[in-house]
Amino acid sequence: MKPQTKKTIDDLLGSAKLRRTGPRRTVLEILMDAKRPQTVDEIMTAMSRGCANKVTVYRTLESLVVAGLVHRAFVHKRAEHFELADRCTEAQCHPHFTCTSCGKTFCLTDLSLPLIKGLKKGFVFHKQQVRVDGLCPACS
Amino acid sequence: MKPQTKKTIDDLLGSAKLRRTGPRRTVLEILMDAKRPQTVDEIMTAMSRGCANKVTVYRTLESLVVAGLVHRAFVHKRAEHFELADRCTEAQCHPHFTCTSCGKTFCLTDLSLPLIKGLKKGFVFHKQQVRVDGLCPACS
DNA sequence: AGCTAAATGCAACTAAGTTGCAAGTAAAAA
């Protein structure tokens, strides 16, 4: 790690009021270098596996997320969710609303967004999904 | 199940060239009645658990998805993905592109969509996520 | 240097999903 990078990382941790520990510095550095969202498994591989404990990586990420330095790239649902394929076009299904308080998901069947424009050359558009989160009527 | 519903379900299965079996009829009926995307666990509960085997429900859903009768409500990533929280506004992160062929995810940091409008009364908007899938340059 | 709350590591666990194989059955063929 370059001294400059180390300083940046330590500043980030400091400003987030998090202790500057080995695992946190390493995880942050890996995420800074990453070109795409990383899984815990990928992060552990990048740490050359065994350097840190799996549980520590999970908890480190959690603290970074709570501090706002890191976020989950996709709203994570532990289990897959299925629904009938009607009311969806080829290119876009209706958006889904998930309540961050009770966890319930609602289908916004009457709403839609325009399709994304401006994909870089070589990318072939297939389908677009929109997920919204916030509070549902019961929780707000 | 009403005779009418049964006919519709059997028609659906027939048009999809799938055998009309007990589990398939039941799973389809549950999804038709459902107001939100369902997990395997929810489906099994609706079947009053133990009626069908977990593995069967997974395989049934898979065949319905392949046939196009059912779809996965959110692109499912088995593991959580994390990234640095920069380049995201409070209300929306950059969209992500996932290649359906190689599985790689790309950050579309320079693209965005307008925020959704027209949420029903009582819903509080928090954040919006956009996921696009298709083929990446290497796979197209 | 010493103290203390915060962070880490280990082991054991849960939950979601998968695989191989034997047994059952829908629907086509005889």
Next chain:
DNA sequence: TTTTTACTTGCAACTTAGTTGCATTTAGCT
């Protein structure tokens, strides 16, 4: 209608992702 056969199902055992409790260590304060 019976036979046949490929498609389905069920079971057991497994893998992978993530969690929890508890003992040990350590960052950063004084």
